């Protein structure tokens with residue numbers, strides 16, 4: 001506070017050196033991010049001939065195809081996120097607390113999963129569970145069936161399964177970080193006091209991992225809400241999500257205003273989830 | 287999840303009896319521990335009597351924590367059995383051993399209030415609400431933390447956290463309390479107070495068997511009924527505290543417990559007379575010391591504590607040696623002198639100094655009572 005009174009007297013001191021370095025990144029951000037964003041929002045209120053049309057916004061919000069896609073998107077992302085949380089938690093507990101040789105290698109392998117393109121898993125799923133995939137071929141061979149018996153892949157659940165596989169590492173990673181910070185002494189103290197493993201997980205380990213679960217979970221929600229490749233690749237009939245709807249409206253039907261209206265809603269949803277993620281990540285100190 | 291001992295309403299009396307009356311003994315029966323090919327505990331046989339405080343002390347890496355963790359169930363013995371009371375616990379998981387444990391960094395559950403920390407064990411064992419409430423109150427009162435039950439661990443000082451950790455361990459009425467350097471994270475002043483409080487705690491719960499691991503000999507001497515001195519994964523010596531201090535059975539024990547002076551001497555005459563004194567020669571000086579069955583001509587060590595060396599002689603202090611004064615360290619209530627006696631450094635802790643000390647480098651006599659000494663055999667190993 002003492003300095004505050006002194007500083008205005010010498011304005012030269014107030015000039016932070018290098019303040020102009022904010023210009024290039026800000027310009028780049030404006031050009032590549034904010035400008036398109038503004039365009040999309042603007043487009044959402046202009047019809048395809050360039051006239052202002054706000055009624056269209058309300059119409060799309062009430063249209064079946066939109067509500068369907070919204071419901072699909074939310075169902076898939078919530079189910080996939082729940083799956084990711086369960087898979088991540090179980091794997092994380094095993095990797096962090098059950099000593100077995102090679103657990104470090106496994107953890108790093110799962111980590112590299114994040115680097116792979118999402119369609120790879122989908123492609124692998126098609127080979128495994130697709131109608132001409134190994135599972136179906138095997139079953140048809142063994143039981144002399146005419147038609148492939150397993151066809152869950154081409155449904156909402158196929159999409160969910162693929163997304164769980166792809167995005168579980170995003171939960172696992174912060175969880176392992178949180179688990180590594182849990183004092184082993186606390187676990188031992190709990191154990192000596194008579195707590196069995198399940199109680200220790202519930203009352204000692206999980207409370208320490210809550211921020212990691214929220215961070216990983218909201219990141220999963222964010223990624224699955226916006227997932228495009230997996231849904232497209234699986235190509236399940238009738239499984240239309242918001243990104244897929246935007247794609248088909250804009251590219252296939254050239255209905256730009258409708259596409260932009262849906263995009264605006266999709267962006268709002270994403271930003272909300274991102275806010276949740278930043279909040280949780282901030283609490284975790286990531 | 288419930289353990290039968292905590293389900294009835296008359297549990298209190300049974301447990302109280304168990305605690306106040308006969309506690310459980312802990313028996314190590316040829317217990318060895320190895321990490322891979324590295325043996326860190328050689329077959330250890332040791333008994334801690336019910337209600338006894340055994341202090342396990344020894345240098346870093348000597349296997350103290352390993353022995354304690356074997357009792358807790360976190361280290362599996364490569365061989366041997368561990369019994370607590372009548373139960374062989376070797377194959378039991380930690381949560382079925384009925385113990386209490388307190389470690390150096392407290393290991394309190396950070397997201398639980400003090401009262402929930404203390405209640406944790408009872409809840410895990412399925413105790414009913416009324417009992418839990420009573421025990422939590424009791425245990426916190428025992429460690430003088432009653433006013434802090436609603437705080438979180440991070441809102442407590444180190445000493446307070448350690449009290450809560452002790453209360454948490456006591457709340458389940460353990461058969462045996464395991465303490466692994468419980469005070470070493472605290473500063474000296476608080477540590478002294480806590481030692482006294484643990485002593486008081488044991489007076490209140492005389493049936494509680496305590497295994498107290500420390501590298502601090504003062505804690506061990508103050509608290510323990512018996513001391514086991516560990517060295518390289520073996521018990522170097524084991525016995526009642528005072529006896530181990532007065533009559534250390536080997537050089538390692540004499541030096542580790544109270545930093546004794548050990549003068550290499552040659553026995554002249556074995557024990558004679560009612561006091562059991564032998565005479566031994568250190569250069570020209572003939573000294574009397576409490577014998578251990580030595581024969582004339584034996585080479586052995588004369589053990590004399592720094593505080594038993596006097597700068598002035600009288601009819602009691604009949605032993606006399608002469609050394610060269612090397613160092614003087616004044617420490618307020620005590621002055622530490624280091625002299626060179628025939629090439630052996632000899633430490634003296636004096637409460638009163640003569641008006642004028644001789645110059646450094648000059649010769650100075652030291653006097654001591656034969657009854658304060660003991661003859662100690664040189665260690666066989668290293």
Ligand SMILES: Nc1ncnc2c1ncn2[C@@H]1O[C@H](COP(=O)(O)OP(=O)(O)OP(=O)(O)O)[C@@H](O)[C@H]1O
Nearest residue numbers: 321324326344345346347348349350351352353501
């Ligand atoms: N998990 C482990 N794996 C391999 N070696 C270990 C393991 N734990 C302890 N050791 C080794 O066992 C030996 C005894 O260790 P321990 O912890 O019992 O010593 P300590 O007497 O408690 O020492 P300190 O006073 O330093 O606590 C040491 O040499 C240590 O390196």
Ligand SMILES: [Mg+2]
Nearest residue numbers: 350351352466
């Ligand atoms: Mg130790």
